[in-house]
Amino acid sequence: MIDSPSQGLAPVGAIIFTRYPKPGTTKTRLTPVLGPRGAAWLQEKMTRHTVSQLRAWRKKSGGWLQIRAVGASPKRVQAWLGQDVPVQSQGPGDLGDRLLRAFQEGFAQGVERLVVVGIDCPELDEETIAQALQSLEAADLVLGPATDGGYYLIGLRAMAVKRFTPLFQGIDWGSDRVLSQTLERGQDLGLGVRQLSPLSDVDVPEELGVWQRARYQTQPMISVIIPVLNEAAEIGQTLEEVLTGENLEVIVVDGGSQDKTVEIVQGYGEALSTPLRLLSSPAGRALQCNVGLQAAQGEWVLLLHGDTRVPRGFDVLMREVLRDEGVVAGAFELAVASPAWTLRLVEWGVRWRSRWLQFPYGDQGLFISRQRLLQLGGVPDLPLMEDFELVRRLRHLGKVAIAPVAVVTSARRWERLGVLRVLLLNQLIILSYFLGISPKRLAQWYHRRRG
Structure with missing residues (x-):
C-alpha cells in the first residue's frame, strides 16, 4: 500500500529500485564467474550498501524514502531489508513503465522533487543524492550518467509533471543508448536538464573492482x-x-x-x-x-x-x-x-x-x-x-x-583411486584421528593407500 499523504511527507524524496536476490534471476552477467548464488549474494550486498547510503541521506535531510522491488512480495523484501523503509512493488511493464509509475505515485503523495536510483553503482552516496535534489531546484530533469551508457540516477520535479510522461517511451532499455536517448527526449519535451558526475556500475566481471574500491577506501x-x-x-x-x-x-x-x-x-x-x-x-x-x-x-x-x-x-x-x-x-x-x-x-x-x-x-x-x-x-x-x-x-x-x-x-x-575409495579413506582418517591415532602414523597409512 502507498503511504498516505496525511503522513506529512517532506518535499524531497528518493526511491530505490532493486531486485530480490534470487539466484539465477539477478546480476546474470556475473554468473559465468560468480555462479548464480554468488551473483545473487553480490546483489544483496550492493542493495544493502545503497539502502544504507539512502538511510544516511534521510536522517540528515528528513526526506522521504521508499524501496521499490521486483522478484518478491513487499512483505518479503521488508523482512530482508528492514521495517524502517516502506516497500512497494515496481509493478508490471518495462523499466520505463515502472519508472513512470514510481514518479507519478511519489508526486501524488506531495513530494516536490524526487530521484530514483538503482543499486548498481557503489560510489553513489548521500552527497550525490543531495546534489541531485539541489539541482532540481532549477532543472526539471537531472541524470547521473553511468559509464556503460545508462544512468544510475534520474530525478524530476513535480512542476514538470505534465511534460515528463513521454520521457520514458521509446527507450532501448538495457543498451548503451539509454542515457543519450533520455537526454534527447528531455530536450524534445523542453525540460531543463542537469547532469551529475559519471559513476561506474558493477554489471560484468571486469567491473568487480569498482565495488571493492568504492566500498573500502583502503x-x-x-x-x-x-x-x-x-x-x-x-x-x-x-x-x-x-x-x-x-x-x-x-x-x-x-x-x-x-x-x-x-x-x-x-x-x-x-x-x-x-x-x-x-x-x-x-x-x-x-x-x-x-x-x-x-x-x-x-x-x-x-x-x-x-x-x-x-x-x-x-x-x-x-x-x-x-x-x-x-x-x-x-x-x-x-x-x-x-x-x-x-x-x-x-x-x-x-x-x-x-x-x-x-x-x-x-x-x-x-x-x-x-x-x-x-x-x-x-x-x-x-x-x-x-x-x-x-x-x-x-x-x-x-x-x-x-x-x-x-x-x-x-x-x-578421485579419478586415480575412485570416488568411493577416496570418501572411505577420508572418513577412516577422520575417525582414526578422533580415536587418538597419531597423525604421523595416519599419514604413513594414508599415503600407502593412495599409492
Whole structure:
C-alpha cells in the first residue's frame, strides 16, 4: 500500500529500485564467474550498501524514502531489508513503465522533487543524492550518467509533471543508448536538464573492482600462500586465476619438486607486476604454509592448494566475508573439474558439511587474518589433517563462513583411486584421528593407500 499523504511527507524524496536476490534471476552477467548464488549474494550486498547510503541521506535531510522491488512480495523484501523503509512493488511493464509509475505515485503523495536510483553503482552516496535534489531546484530533469551508457540516477520535479510522461517511451532499455536517448527526449519535451558526475556500475566481471574500491577506501592486502610439490600440470592455471585479484602478493613455497614446477613459477614472477615470490622448504603442506606465513605481509591470508583454481573476483568475496561481524575465517565452496555425476554428489556433500557444520577443508581455500593465524601458532604442524585441526581451532573462536562461489580443484585423486575409495579413506582418517591415532602414523597409512 502507498503511504498516505496525511503522513506529512517532506518535499524531497528518493526511491530505490532493486531486485530480490534470487539466484539465477539477478546480476546474470556475473554468473559465468560468480555462479548464480554468488551473483545473487553480490546483489544483496550492493542493495544493502545503497539502502544504507539512502538511510544516511534521510536522517540528515528528513526526506522521504521508499524501496521499490521486483522478484518478491513487499512483505518479503521488508523482512530482508528492514521495517524502517516502506516497500512497494515496481509493478508490471518495462523499466520505463515502472519508472513512470514510481514518479507519478511519489508526486501524488506531495513530494516536490524526487530521484530514483538503482543499486548498481557503489560510489553513489548521500552527497550525490543531495546534489541531485539541489539541482532540481532549477532543472526539471537531472541524470547521473553511468559509464556503460545508462544512468544510475534520474530525478524530476513535480512542476514538470505534465511534460515528463513521454520521457520514458521509446527507450532501448538495457543498451548503451539509454542515457543519450533520455537526454534527447528531455530536450524534445523542453525540460531543463542537469547532469551529475559519471559513476561506474558493477554489471560484468571486469567491473568487480569498482565495488571493492568504492566500498573500502583502503583494500587490505591479501597474501596468497600456495604450497606445491610436483604441480607442473596445474600450477600455471592456478596462478593465472590468482593473479586476476587486486592488491595481493603471491607466495609459492616449493617442497622439492622434481618436475618443472619451479621453472613455471619463476616464469610468472618475471612476467607480471604482482609481487610473486618463490620460497623453498622441506616437503609437508603445514610446514610449507608456515614458511609462507612468516614471509607474508598482507593483512589477510589465503591458503591455496597448487591444483585449485579460484573464481574471478575471489579477492572481492574474501574481503566481504571477512568483514562480516563474528566471522573469524572463511572458505569457498568446492567444484571438481570433472563431468562425472558421482563428483556432483561429492560437491553436494562438501557444501552441506561446509555450510551447516562450518567445517571446510583445505582444498576449499581457507582464508583468515594473518594476525589471527599467527596468534594460533600458524597452521598446525601435522603431517596430515593440518587443515582439519586448523578449522577445529577456528570454530572455537567464531564463525567460519563460506563464500557462495566455488573454487575448482583437480579431479585427479578421485579419478586415480575412485570416488568411493577416496570418501572411505577420508572418513577412516577422520575417525582414526578422533580415536587418538597419531597423525604421523595416519599419514604413513594414508599415503600407502593412495599409492
